[in-house]
Amino acid sequence: MASSGHLRTFLTVVESGNVTHAAATLGRTQSTIxxxxxxxxxxxxVRLFQRQARGVELTEEGRKLLPAARRTLEELQRVGDLFGNPLRxxxxxxxxxxxxxxxxxxxxxxxSRRHPEVExxxxxxxxxKFPEAIRLNKLDIAVCSGAKMSAGELLSSEPNVWAARDTLELAPDAPVPLAILDRDCWWREIPTGALDxxxxxxxxxxxxxxxxxxxxAIRAGLAVGxxxxxxxxxxxxxxxxxxGFPVLPSSQRVILTNDDAPHELTSAMSEAIVAAVG
Known part of the structure; x- marks a missing residue:
């Protein structure tokens, strides 16, 4: 099912005429859009856009989606206006x-300022660990990251880099002093796998x-990470x-939501996450 976030991105690209302007309007990166x-x-x-010299143009399928996308977002806005009671x-x-x-x-x-009655x-x-926590109904919504995230609404795509204190000197042939997370996760695998x-x-x-x-530890100059x-x-x-440091994969961040959680709460939190990160 197409999410409201994806439809909003689609409409912004249509109205902006290209991905660059849409990214600026939404406060997101071009790759995220x-x-x-x-x-x-x-x-x-379906294919919604075809590239042109100065931007993008809607395909026939894209033109079919356009009025439906506008109606959907307008109806969502009307629902919000109709039931303007504070979230609880x-x-x-x-x-x-x-x-x-x-x-x-x-x-x-x-x-908390916008929704003071929500705990x-x-x-x-x-x-x-978050996807499993959502599956087990221990979380309602979460931001997850990884090399290629197939589920959820894309929040951002971020390059990862080798970082060190600006005063740290490294001998070319010496082993790299590494700072890593002591847990089984993607962030531990990135540096060790790349160097190996x-x-x-x-x-x-x-x-x-x-x-x-x-x-x-990186800030103190104890290690590279x-x-x-x-x-x-x-x-x-x-x-x-x-x-001598290899190129690293980028990490994608997505917003995962629990289908059993109250939609009005997860939708409000999702919007807050996008605003905070953007």
Whole structure:
């Protein structure tokens, strides 16, 4: 089923005329917009756009979808206006522990301000456990990350980089002092797998179950680690291929929701997550 988020992205691309302008309007990256359109096309089993020299143009199938998409979003808005009562209830949300404090504060404080009668139960941790928690009805909504996420609404696509303290000096032939997460998840596999494949030696310099602790070890100059590029701090630098560090896969973040959870609560939280991250 096409989500309201995918339909909103579709309409924004139509109205903007190209992906670049749509990304700017929605406050998302171009790759995120492109992936969402692709997901919508795969869901509907049609091609919605064809590329032109200066942008994109609707296909016949895209022109058929356009009025239906507009009606759907307008009806959703009318429902919201009709039942303008404040949201009430309890929502359990899974939040990646690699999100920095500013994102968490923006998300939780803003949601509580807009929906003061909703109780938030936030779980911060390894995102690889969130899909199972949703399946077991332990979470209502969660942000999950991985190399290629096939389920959920795409939130972002982020490049990962090798990060080190800007004053850290590394000998070319010496093993890489590595900081990794001490848990079975994708974030542990990224650095070790990439270095092993590149046949570059490494040793374990720091490990922790906390993403914040791994970041602190990198910040202190104790070790090298992998971080999402947009979370790098001013005291850190990126280690490149020229220095012998292999290119890393990007990570996709998606929003997963529990079908058994109250839709009005998960929809409101989903919008808050998009606003906080964007």
């Amino acid at each position: 492109s992936v969402q359109i692709k997901q919508l096309e795969e869901t509907l089993s 209830g309890r929502i359990r949300v899974g939040i990646p522990d690699d999100y920095d404090d500013t994102i968490l504060e923006k998300l939780l404080v803003e949601f 938030i139960v936030a779980h911060s941790g390894c995102t690889s 494949e590149a046949r570059r030696p490494w040793n374990l310099a720091y490990s922790s179950e906390s993403f914040a602790s791994v970041r602190a 992998v971080l999402p590029r947009n979370t790098l701090e001013s005291s850190m630098r990126i280690l490149t291929q020229r220095e």
